[in-house]
Amino acid sequence: MKSKVSQSVADQIEIGRTSKAKGHSVQLQRPTAQPLYLQVKDHLIRRVLAGEWGPGECLPSEMKLADEYELSQGTVRKAIEEMAVEGLVSRHPGRGTFVTSHRGEYQPARFLRFYANNGERISGSESPYIKSHRVKVDARAAAGLQLKPGSDVAEIVRVRHFNDLPVLVESIMLHPDLCPEAERVFAQREPGSIYLALEQIYNILVVRVDERLRARGASKYEAKLLGLRPNSPILEVERHGYSLGGQRVEWRLSVCNSDVIHYQNQSS
Amino acid sequence: MKSKVSQSVADQIEIGRTSKAKGHSVQLQRPTAQPLYLQVKDHLIRRVLAGEWGPGECLPSEMKLADEYELSQGTVRKAIEEMAVEGLVSRHPGRGTFVTSHRGEYQPARFLRFYANNGERISGSESPYIKSHRVKVDARAAAGLQLKPGSDVAEIVRVRHFNDLPVLVESIMLHPDLCPEAERVFAQREPGSIYLALEQIYNILVVRVDERLRARGASKYEAKLLGLRPNSPILEVERHGYSLGGQRVEWRLSVCNSDVIHYQNQSS
C-alpha cells in the first residue's frame, strides 16, 4: 500500500485529508463527511473499546495523538473533551487522560441515585450477595436483555442498608454472552461494586443506564427482606445498563422502602 | 473615569487584561483570577438574567461580543458554548444564539420525564386547572420554597391524561415573592405549560429542577382524581424548580398511577 517507516494510525483508518499530508498522501474520509474531530472521537472510542488502553490506563498525550492522526492539537483536544463530557475518560492537568474506571477514587457509585431521606448518600452498604445463581429469565428480564424468554442468566441479589435497616433490594441480571459464568464469579467474590467487577473480570465498562421508576405493592419476599408488610407501597427501579459499545449488559430491578430512602434526580 | 467614545462592556465590568488593550487600559479582574471565558460566561448570564435579551431573543454575534469584551472570538465562543450545554441558550448556524425559551419549537416539555408504559410521551394532555388559589403552605412545601410555615402561596392543581385516563395529578406552588398574584393569573389563563407562563408573565426562566421520588399510598383525594382505590401504591415526585439566578421558584408535588405511566431517567 504505502511506504512509511512508522505506521501511523491515520494510515490504518483513513482519517485526514489528501492535501497537506506530510510526505505521503493520507487516505481521506472525504473532505468533511463528518467533522474530523468526530471521526477522531469515534476512532478513539473504538480503540478504547478494543482494549488498547484498559480502564484506569492513560491515553497518549494530545500532542502524540495529533501527530498520529496528522491533525492539529486543537482538533484532537475537541475529540477528547467530548469523550470526557460523556464520562468515557477523565482528564488531569499535568498527568494525562485516563480511561474511566469504576475504581474507588473516581466517580464513586456514579449511577447510584438513592439517598436517605435526611440527605445522606446510600453507598458502601452492600450486603453479602444473598444469591448468585443461574435462573431462567421471566418475560420482563428477557426483554430487558433482549434474550429469548426462558433463557438462562446469572442473577445476583443483594440488599443495601441504612442505619442497619434494610432499605433496598437489588436483583441484578447479567447478559450471559458478555458475562459468562457470572453466577460462579460473583458467588466467590467479596461484596462490592458490580460495575467494578464487570470491569476487572470481563473488561466491560458500563457507561450509560436507563432507569424506569414505578410504585407498586411489595411482594411477600420483598416485604420480608425490607421488613415491611406485604403490599406496602414500594418504589421499583428498573435499570438497563449499557456498555461502551452500546450493548445491553445488565438488567436490574431494585425495590426500596421509600419511608427511609428516595431516588433523586437533578436535571438542567 | 475614562474617555472612550463607545462605552464598552469591558469598561463597565472589568473583564480583560491591562496589557494589550487597544487605546486605553481596561480594568482587569486580575490576570487569571478565573479563566477569562468563565468571567465572560458569568457576565453574560447576569446580562440575560437582567433581561437585556429576553427568552427567545437573539444575543449579539460572537464577533460583536468579542469586540465588546476585547477578547478573541474563541474565548467568547467557549463561554457561549458552556451556556448552550447548560441549556441557557441555543445556537443555530446561520441565524444566531438565542436565549432559551419554553416556547413550543425548542425543548418541548424539557423537564417532563413521564412516559406511558408503551413508551409514548405524556405531553400536551394538561387538564384545565382544577384549582388556582391561595393556600397556607404546609411544612413540606414551606421547606421546599424556603418560606415560613403557614405563609400564603399560590397553588395550582391540574391533571394529565393518557388515552382519556387520568394518570398524573400535579400540585404546583409558586414562590409568592417571585410570582405575585399567581393564583389570579393562572385562574384566568388557558391550560398549558407553567414554565412558559412564568417566562411570559414574570420573565422567570426555570433552568434546573431537582426531583425526589418515593412510593406511598394514595390519599382519598388523589385516589379519586386518578380513579384508584385509596391507599393504592402511587409514585410521588417532589420537584424543586430553580430559576436562572438559582432562586427557588416552584415546589411541585406530582403523583401518578404507575400502572399506566412511569418516570424515566437516562444518565451517562
Place this chain on the structure above:
DNA sequence: CAGTGGTCTAGACCACATC
C-alpha cells in the same frame, strides 16, 4: 449577498504532575 455559527490550524503562555 453579508452575516452567522462550526470547524480547523498553529502558534503562545500557564499551572500543575512527576521525576
Place this chain on the structure above:
DNA sequence: ATGTGGTCTAGACCACTGA
C-alpha cells in the same frame, strides 16, 4: 526539567441563513 492538560489568540475556510 520535562511533559501534561488548560487557556488564549488570530487567523482561515466552510455551510447555512436571511434579506
